[in-house]
Amino acid sequence: MxxxxxxxxxxxxxxxxxxxxxxxxxxxxxxxxxxxxxxxxxxxxxxxxxxxxxxxxxxxxxxxxxxxxxxQRDVKQAQEREAAFKDYIRKTAAGDPEQPSNVDELSRLAELHRSGALSDEEFGRAKTKLLA
Known part of the structure; x- marks a missing residue:
């Protein structure tokens, strides 16, 4: 040393x-x-x-x-990433508008059951299939 x-x-x-x-x-x-x-x-x-x-x-x-x-390119890239992230969050939180959610399907099944279009058995099978 x-x-x-x-x-x-x-x-x-x-x-x-x-x-x-x-x-x-x-x-x-x-x-x-x-x-x-x-x-x-x-x-x-x-x-x-x-x-x-x-x-x-x-x-x-x-x-x-x-x-x-x-x-400037760093700032632009960060803004693009943030916009893409916010868009992803917005789409994920809103769900897919083309596919109905389980809640919508359950309410539609309940309405069909109340109107008499579905029997109790059919309603039960459709409900278990939807929730599975």
Whole structure:
């Protein structure tokens, strides 16, 4: 431990942290390139090749040139996800309008039974079949 001073440990940890942050930023840039619907395929290929051949310069250039759009695309995607989730909840809570619910079917069966269209046996079988 004497051969590795405390300042060197701190610098090693700092460099490791910066290296991990840079990889995070690299993956973030690459996912943003492929998420952008407005960019052509050639533009996407160009940015990816630029980031692979000159990694630090490519990532920093992308953040400078298209950084504002990254945030806007994140917000747009979050809003789309939230809208889809709310739509799913709304549809699930309302039930399928094309298929009547069990309560509707039971009330229809009870009405048929009261009117005499169904006997007691038929009503009982239909009710157990519906509730099963």
């Amino acid at each position: 004497d051969d590795y001073p405390l300042l060197d440990v701190f610098l090693t940890m700092l460099f490791l942290f910066l290296w991990v942050m840079w990889f995070f930023l690299l993956f973030r840039v690459v996912t943003d390139v492929f998420r952008d619907d407005e960019m052509s395929g050639w533009g996407k290929a160009g940015w990816v090749i630029f980031c692979i051949l000159l990694p630090f310069l490519g990532v920093l250039a992308y953040v400078v040139v298209r950084g504002r759009g990254m945030g």
